[in-house]
Amino acid sequence: MNAFVQMKPLTTCERCSVHQRALCGAADPQLQAEFERLSHIRTFRAGETVVGETEEAGFVGNVVSGVLRAQKTMADGRQQIVGLLMPSDMFGRVFARTSQVGIEAATDATLCCIDRHAYEALLARHPELEHRMLLAVLDELDAARDWMLLLGCQSVPERIASFLLILCRRMRNRGCRHGSADGRFILGVPISRRDMAAYLGTTVETISRIVHEMARRRILRIIHPQTFEVLDHARLVDMAGREELDLSETLAGPPADRLYRLPGASRAAQPETGWRKLAG
Amino acid sequence: MNAFVQMKPLTTCERCSVHQRALCGAADPQLQAEFERLSHIRTFRAGETVVGETEEAGFVGNVVSGVLRAQKTMADGRQQIVGLLMPSDMFGRVFARTSQVGIEAATDATLCCIDRHAYEALLARHPELEHRMLLAVLDELDAARDWMLLLGCQSVPERIASFLLILCRRMRNRGCRHGSADGRFILGVPISRRDMAAYLGTTVETISRIVHEMARRRILRIIHPQTFEVLDHARLVDMAGREELDLSETLAGPPADRLYRLPGASRAAQPETGWRKLAG
DNA sequence: GCCGCACCTTGATTCAGGTCAAGGCGCGGC
DNA sequence: GCCGCGCCTTGACCTGAATCAAGGTGCGGC
Known part of the structure; x- marks a missing residue:
C-alpha cells in the first residue's frame, strides 16, 4: 500500500x-x-x-x-x-x-x-x-x-512458574522481544502479590517464599517485588511441568510445527513436587 | 397449534x-x-x-x-x-x-x-x-x-457439596422434578469416584471419606456409590458455602428476584472449614 | 459357583501449604 | 525529616488433604 x-x-x-x-x-x-x-x-x-x-x-x-x-x-x-x-x-x-x-x-x-x-x-x-x-x-x-488444569492439578511452585511463563509469552506476543535492550530478560509482573495469590489460588506468604526460593536457586533474580530477571528459562519450564508453556522455540526462532507428546501412562499420576525434582 | x-x-x-x-x-x-x-x-x-x-x-x-x-x-x-x-x-x-x-x-x-x-x-x-x-x-x-472459583477457593467438602447441588439443579432443569415419585430426592451421580476426583481437583479417598461423613451426619443417604438420597438440602447448601447454588426457591416455587449480598468485609477471608462450621 | 478385576472404603501417616505473628521496606503526605 | 500505611518478607506452627496400604464389594465371564 x-x-x-x-x-x-x-x-x-x-x-x-x-x-x-x-x-x-x-x-x-x-x-x-x-x-x-x-x-x-x-x-x-x-x-x-x-x-x-x-x-x-x-x-x-x-x-x-x-x-x-x-x-x-x-x-x-x-x-x-x-x-x-x-x-x-x-x-x-x-x-x-x-x-x-x-x-x-x-x-x-x-x-x-x-x-x-x-x-x-x-x-x-x-x-x-x-x-x-x-x-x-x-x-x-x-x-x-x-x-482449571492449573488450579486443579498443579502444585503452587508449578503454578507460579506457569504464571511467569505465560507472562513471558504475553510480553513476547505483544512484540516486546526482550524486556531489556541488553539481552537480559526482564519480566515485569503487572499485579501485586495479593492479586497473584488470588489468581493462582494460594496466599501471599506462599508466593513470597517460593519466589525467593527461585531466586536462591538462580532461576530468577528479584530486581523489585514486581520485577524479575529470568536467569534460567529452561528450569522455569521444568518447574512449570507443562511443556506447552515452553517458549524456547520462540526465543530461538520461528516455532516448528509442534509435536504433542502422548499423555503419561498412569491416569492418576502424582506430581513430582516442584522442589524435589529440581534438585538444588 | x-x-x-x-x-x-x-x-x-x-x-x-x-x-x-x-x-x-x-x-x-x-x-x-x-x-x-x-x-x-x-x-x-x-x-x-x-x-x-x-x-x-x-x-x-x-x-x-x-x-x-x-x-x-x-x-x-x-x-x-x-x-x-x-x-x-x-x-x-x-x-x-x-x-x-x-x-x-x-x-x-x-x-x-x-x-x-x-x-x-x-x-x-x-x-x-x-x-x-x-x-x-x-x-x-x-x-x-x-x-475456577470452586477449584481456587473452596475446600474439598465445599466442592463436593457444590457439585452435588449443581447435579440437583441440572436434574431439575431437565425437567426431572424429583428423582423419585414419592417426594424423596434421589440423586444419581453419572460418573465414577475417579472422575469426580478429577473434576473436583481431589482424590477418590478424600471423596469417599467426605461422602460417608455426610451420610453419618444425615445430609444424604448412600443408596449405592453413585446414588444418593438428599436428606437435608439446607445443610447441603450451607456446606457448599455458595448461596447461588441454593435451589430452595425452585423447590418451593418460582424464584424471587434474588438479592445478592455484598462480599464480606475482609478481602482475604479464610473459609470456615466445611465440617467445623456445621457442628455435628 | 468361583475367579478376577475394577471400584470403593477405611485407617495410618505424611507433608504442602495455609495460618498466625512479627517485623522490614518504600513511599506519599505533611 | 518523620510518620503511617500498604505491601512484602520471614519464621513458627498447624492442619486439611494427599499418600500409602490394606481390605471390602459387586459384577461379568466362564
Missing part, C-alpha cells in the same frame, strides 16, 4: 494503541465509524471497580492501557481472579444481565467503553463482527480451561 | 430426544434439513475416546444420551476434567485445529456428529446459528469461571 493513500488524517480510533489487536480494528470502514461514534474513553485508578460482580453493567469494552482483574467473590470474602485483562482484551458480558464476574482496575487503566445494548445491536447487524467475537470467546474458554 | 398440522411424519431430527434443547433444534426448516443431511449418530462405550487431546478432531456434535468428560492431561498423567457434557451439550472445537481438550465417554453414549468444516460452513452461512452458538459458548465460559 502506498504511503500517499494515507494522507487523510487518522480518526481517533485509528490512532488508538490497541486498534490493531482489538475486535474493532478488524471492522470495515462503516462499522469503524459506528464504533467511533458509540465508544468513549474512561479512566480508572488502581483499585477502582469497573463493573460490580452482581450489578448489571451498562457497558462493555476494551482495555486500552493498564490491567484489569476479572474476579469472583464468595459470600465470606474469599476471592478468585478468573482472568487478567491486558490492553486490547475485551471486558464485560454481552447478552446477559450479569455474568457474576466483577471487573476492577488492577493498575491505573484506560478503557474504551461502549453501551452494552448498542454493542449487541452492532453484533446483530454485523455478522462478521459477531464471528470475530465468537473466535475471541472460544479462545477465552480455552484459556479458562487451561487455568 | 392444531394437532392436525403435524400429520406430516416427523423427520429423524425431530424425533431426536435432545432436539428441543440443542442448537440444531432452533434452526429454521431449511437449516434443519441441512443438519439432517450432514449429521450422523455414533455410539461410544464407557471409557472410549471421542476426541484425543492432541489430535485434530474432524467433527463436532451434540450429546444425545450418556455423559462425556472433557479433560486435559499433563505430561506426567495428572488429569483435570474441565467439563461434564450431558445430553444436548455440544462438544468439539470449531475454528481451531485443536483446543487441547480431550473428550471421552464417561458412560455409554450416543452422539450426533457433524463434520467440523461442514459445521463451520453452516455457521458462516447462517448468522442466526452462529449467534446462538455465541450465546452457548458465553454460558460455557461463565460455567468455566465458576469452576
Whole structure:
C-alpha cells in the first residue's frame, strides 16, 4: 500500500494503541465509524471497580492501557481472579444481565467503553463482527480451561512458574522481544502479590517464599517485588511441568510445527513436587 | 397449534430426544434439513475416546444420551476434567485445529456428529446459528469461571457439596422434578469416584471419606456409590458455602428476584472449614 | 459357583501449604 | 525529616488433604 493513500488524517480510533489487536480494528470502514461514534474513553485508578460482580453493567469494552482483574467473590470474602485483562482484551458480558464476574482496575487503566445494548445491536447487524467475537470467546474458554488444569492439578511452585511463563509469552506476543535492550530478560509482573495469590489460588506468604526460593536457586533474580530477571528459562519450564508453556522455540526462532507428546501412562499420576525434582 | 398440522411424519431430527434443547433444534426448516443431511449418530462405550487431546478432531456434535468428560492431561498423567457434557451439550472445537481438550465417554453414549468444516460452513452461512452458538459458548465460559472459583477457593467438602447441588439443579432443569415419585430426592451421580476426583481437583479417598461423613451426619443417604438420597438440602447448601447454588426457591416455587449480598468485609477471608462450621 | 478385576472404603501417616505473628521496606503526605 | 500505611518478607506452627496400604464389594465371564 502506498504511503500517499494515507494522507487523510487518522480518526481517533485509528490512532488508538490497541486498534490493531482489538475486535474493532478488524471492522470495515462503516462499522469503524459506528464504533467511533458509540465508544468513549474512561479512566480508572488502581483499585477502582469497573463493573460490580452482581450489578448489571451498562457497558462493555476494551482495555486500552493498564490491567484489569476479572474476579469472583464468595459470600465470606474469599476471592478468585478468573482472568487478567491486558490492553486490547475485551471486558464485560454481552447478552446477559450479569455474568457474576466483577471487573476492577488492577493498575491505573484506560478503557474504551461502549453501551452494552448498542454493542449487541452492532453484533446483530454485523455478522462478521459477531464471528470475530465468537473466535475471541472460544479462545477465552480455552484459556479458562487451561487455568482449571492449573488450579486443579498443579502444585503452587508449578503454578507460579506457569504464571511467569505465560507472562513471558504475553510480553513476547505483544512484540516486546526482550524486556531489556541488553539481552537480559526482564519480566515485569503487572499485579501485586495479593492479586497473584488470588489468581493462582494460594496466599501471599506462599508466593513470597517460593519466589525467593527461585531466586536462591538462580532461576530468577528479584530486581523489585514486581520485577524479575529470568536467569534460567529452561528450569522455569521444568518447574512449570507443562511443556506447552515452553517458549524456547520462540526465543530461538520461528516455532516448528509442534509435536504433542502422548499423555503419561498412569491416569492418576502424582506430581513430582516442584522442589524435589529440581534438585538444588 | 392444531394437532392436525403435524400429520406430516416427523423427520429423524425431530424425533431426536435432545432436539428441543440443542442448537440444531432452533434452526429454521431449511437449516434443519441441512443438519439432517450432514449429521450422523455414533455410539461410544464407557471409557472410549471421542476426541484425543492432541489430535485434530474432524467433527463436532451434540450429546444425545450418556455423559462425556472433557479433560486435559499433563505430561506426567495428572488429569483435570474441565467439563461434564450431558445430553444436548455440544462438544468439539470449531475454528481451531485443536483446543487441547480431550473428550471421552464417561458412560455409554450416543452422539450426533457433524463434520467440523461442514459445521463451520453452516455457521458462516447462517448468522442466526452462529449467534446462538455465541450465546452457548458465553454460558460455557461463565460455567468455566465458576469452576475456577470452586477449584481456587473452596475446600474439598465445599466442592463436593457444590457439585452435588449443581447435579440437583441440572436434574431439575431437565425437567426431572424429583428423582423419585414419592417426594424423596434421589440423586444419581453419572460418573465414577475417579472422575469426580478429577473434576473436583481431589482424590477418590478424600471423596469417599467426605461422602460417608455426610451420610453419618444425615445430609444424604448412600443408596449405592453413585446414588444418593438428599436428606437435608439446607445443610447441603450451607456446606457448599455458595448461596447461588441454593435451589430452595425452585423447590418451593418460582424464584424471587434474588438479592445478592455484598462480599464480606475482609478481602482475604479464610473459609470456615466445611465440617467445623456445621457442628455435628 | 468361583475367579478376577475394577471400584470403593477405611485407617495410618505424611507433608504442602495455609495460618498466625512479627517485623522490614518504600513511599506519599505533611 | 518523620510518620503511617500498604505491601512484602520471614519464621513458627498447624492442619486439611494427599499418600500409602490394606481390605471390602459387586459384577461379568466362564
